[in-house]
Amino acid sequence: MIASTAGAVSDNDVLVRVEHVVKHFPVQSTSLRKGAHEVVHAVDDVSLEIRRGETVGLVGETGCGKSTLARCITRLYNLTSGTITFEGEDISALSRRRMRPFRRDIQMIFQDPYGSLNPRRRVGSIIADPLSIHGMGEGKGRKDRKLLVQETMELVGLNPEHYNRFPAEFSGGQRQRIGVARALILRPKLIVCDEPVSALDVSIQAQIVNLLADLQKEFGLTYVFIAHDLSIVRHVSDRVAVMYLGKIIEEAPSRLLYNHSRHPYARALLSAVPVPDPRSAQVRQRIILVGDVPSPIDPPAGCRFHPRCPKAAQRCIDEEPQLVARFDDPITHETACHFPVADGEDLAAARPSIAATERVTTDPGALST
Ligand code: SF4
Numbered sequence: 060m061i062a063s064t065a066g067a068v069s070d071n072d073v074l075v076r077v078e079h080v081v082k083h084f085p086v087q088s089t090s091l092r093k094g095a096h097e098v099v100h101a102v103d104d105v106s107l108e109i110r111r112g113e114t115v116g117l118v119g120e121t122g123c124g125k126s127t128l129a130r131c132i133t134r135l136y137n138l139t140s141g142t143i144t145f146e147g148e149d150i151s152a153l154s155r156r157r158m159r160p161f162r163r164d165i166q167m168i169f170q171d172p173y174g175s176l177n178p179r180r181r182v183g184s185i186i187a188d189p190l191s192i193h194g195m196g197e198g199k200g201r202k203d204r205k206l207l208v209q210e211t212m213e214l215v216g217l218n219p220e221h222y223n224r225f226p227a228e229f230s231g232g233q234r235q236r237i238g239v240a241r242a243l244i245l246r247p248k249l250i251v252c253d254e255p256v257s258a259l260d261v262s263i264q265a266q267i268v269n270l271l272a273d274l275q276k277e278f279g280l281t282y283v284f285i286a287h288d289l290s291i292v293r294h295v296s297d298r299v300a301v302m303y304l305g306k307i308i309e310e311a312p313s314r315l316l317y318n319h320s321r322h323p324y325a326r327a328l329l330s331a332v333p334v335p336d337p338r339s340a341q342v343r344q345r346i347i348l349v350g351d352v353p354s355p356i357d358p359p360a361g362c363r364f365h366p367r368c369p370k371a372a373q374r375c376i377d378e379e380p381q382l383v384a385r386f387d388d389p390i391t392h393e394t395a396c397h398f399p400v401a402d403g404e405d406l407a408a409a410r411p412s413i414a415a416t417e418r419v420t421t422d423p424g425a426l427s428t
Contacts, residue, residue: 070147074249074281075109075132080141082124082131086356099355101127103305104141106382109249114275114282116296116313118289118328120352123302125285129251132283133165134158145249163193166242170254172234176226183208183222186240193245208244215240215270232263236270243274251283256291264288268295289332293317298391301325304352304363307382311392319392321385321399324348324364326406344407350419362397366419370398371411 083098102124109115109132117125130136132143134150143151150161166189169175176185186208189195209219215236226234235255242250252271256264268291274280286292292299293313300310301322309322320326327346334343348367353359362380365371374397384390385399400406411418 072110073108074111074146075107076142076144077105077107077109077128077132078142078144080105080128080131080143081139082127082136083139097356100305100358101355102131103358105302105305105307107300107307107310109281109283111248111281112275112279113297114284114295116292116299117283117285117302118287118292118299119302120328121287122304122352122355124305124355125302126253128302129167129253129283129285132249133167133251134161135167159193163189163195163245164248166245166247166250168235168238168242168250168252168255170257172231172238172258173226175238176234178226181223181225182212182217182229182237185226185237186211186244189241189245195245208240211240211244214274215243216266230263231259232266235259235263235267239267239270239274243278246278247280249281249283251285253285254287255284257287264291271295289328293332301328304355304358306363306395308364308396309394310382311388315388315392319388319402321388321392321394322364322396323368323370323400323406323409325394326400344405346406353419362395365411365413366417369406369409369411370400371413371417372398373413376413376417 080102081104082102084101086097086099105128107115117128119125127136131138134143134153138151141151142149145161145165150158153161183205187204190204190207205222209222212219212222217233217236217240226237229237238255255271256267259267271282272295275282284292284295296313298310299313299316300307301316301324302308303324309316309320309325316325317329320329327348330344330346350367353363353366359366361377362368362371362375365375368375378397380395380397382393382395384392385394385396386401388394
């Protein structure tokens with residue numbers, strides 16, 4: 060994929076700018092807390108730049124807010140607060156009508172290639188949907204629109220003669236190609252890929268990832284790529300942002316993040332990525348975190364990771380860490396942690412110095428290698 064630009068970035072290079080975005084979802088109060096106004100803090104004060112032609116990976120456990128953030132960027136969700144600019148224009152509060160021209164440039168590929176396609180409609184008309192919605196290709200005859208759809212089918216590796224088939228007649232990988240064709244037909248500038256390969260077999264995953272890379276080169280596309288699988292994110296991304304409980308806790312060019320991660324949570328996630336070389340796998344430390352992610356309805360004070368963090372100290376409860384460069388890292392590598400992990404540091408040997416009541420477990424041996 061296209062190499063990331065380190066250092067200063069001009070406004071022209073930035074396609075999307077996310078500034079202090081917050082997305083809260085109100086929830087019905089439980090019977091025990093009747094009358095209480097509770098909200099799920101799905102995304103809390105997130106800022107991110109997405110540059111033209113690059114792929115930004117978003118990773119984190121289920122419920123960390125990565126898909127919600129993606130839906131905020133595409134404006135499928137209204138923001139609770141914050142700003143999103145696309146090519147310098149503030150799109151955060153645009154009405155549906157005023158958002159329409161931007162929708163042409165911002166498309167999405169969904170996780171479930173089975174659920175995201177209407178089984179009763181023919182593939183040709185599914186792929187042509189964005190053209191009809193945006194009134195494009197109308198000046199041309201029906202025949203021309205069909206040609207455009209078939210051309211796009213060919214681009215994504217589908218047989219154009221299968222234009223009249225139904226989704227059920229395609230395999231999982233082919234259905235995801237239909238999803239890619241639908242996103243591509245308007246020739247957008249940004250495609251948000253929300254776990255596009257998670258539901259596919261490993262061999263098919265590689266085909267879809269390679270297809271996305273080829274299309275990026277050909278059309279100069281910009282991707283936001285969300286996935287659970289960190290090895291795939293590493294392969295496709297120029298930069299990676301790690302999310303935890305609604306916040307970005309570390310962001311860096313892919314190579315730096317995977318070789319010099321600073322945040323204990325990012326370090327633990329990366330320690331679980333399979334290594335192809337058995338000798339490296341043998342000597343590698345596996346960090347197993349204690350407990351589950353706390354409730355996003357009532358996130359922990361200070362650093363949200365402190366109840367599970369092996370390095371947690373009182374300062375982590377009292378003061379929220381800012382996302383800044385640590386040690387002598389470049390400004391493109393930012394970490395939100397008061398006590399970042401140094402290169403070569405043995406995280407498995409670390410023990411928290413906060414009270415057991417602040418932890419999700421009292422078992423000092425629960426963090427293991
Ligand atoms: Fe752990 Fe403290 Fe860093 Fe949070 S700020 S990750 S609790 S060391």
